[in-house]
Amino acid sequence: MSESKLWFLFIVAALILLVFLGIHLGYMHLDNILGVNDPLDYNNVKTRGQDTFWLVSYLILLVAALYHGMYGLRTILLEYFPQNLKFINGLIGIIGFLALILGSYVVIYSYIGG
């Protein structure tokens, strides 16, 4: 894919994050103000994991955040080490891919009742 398309997707991911990360951070961190019952309690984590809204939002967050973050990290690394394009692409690709696999496995496993 061309560099400008990758960059455009990075911006699209940013806009998605503004909405979905806003919801996620608000829910998890403003729990007292919003009256959310201990969001880190295992049973609450489990209940959320089996809810279709959270399943979809976690998957969207995972893809958008990993893409945006790894692309951003790649930009910074390339600026300081412009000669290492292939190595940086490989490193970013592998870390992003592994994180995506682990994250989506946890989210889907939780949804189907694990």
Added chain:
Amino acid sequence: MYDNRLGIKGNFYAGKFGIERYLYTLHRISGIGLIIYLLLHIVVTSFRLGGPDAWAKAMGTVNNPIFKFGEFLVVIAGVFHGLNGLRLILTEFGYFIGKPERQEYPYKYSTLKQRPLMYFLMILALVGIVISIYDIYLA
């Protein structure tokens, strides 16, 4: 790929550039912090696969002052990065920087035109951070 002649130093010395240049540095630092946190977050939350005991143990490990402070930094970084990023996207698409016009003395540059947006979003970020602190101490 262009040569970043100023290197790392260029991130910390704005020279004739304005406050937005320092926001750029903060945007990068907060971005690096957030991506590191995201990767850790994916690993830590995967402990839920081990059931209630493994989850309780993982949450127990991160429930100490150092991690709590780190989490607090993540919230600050997230709020700042999100709102500053919104500014970058809006100006990238040409909003809040005015239309091209013939320059007459005293010269106005686009940075000045987008500055009110910058102040507005940074005040919003501050409000978001204060609300987050309030929520933490409300517990």
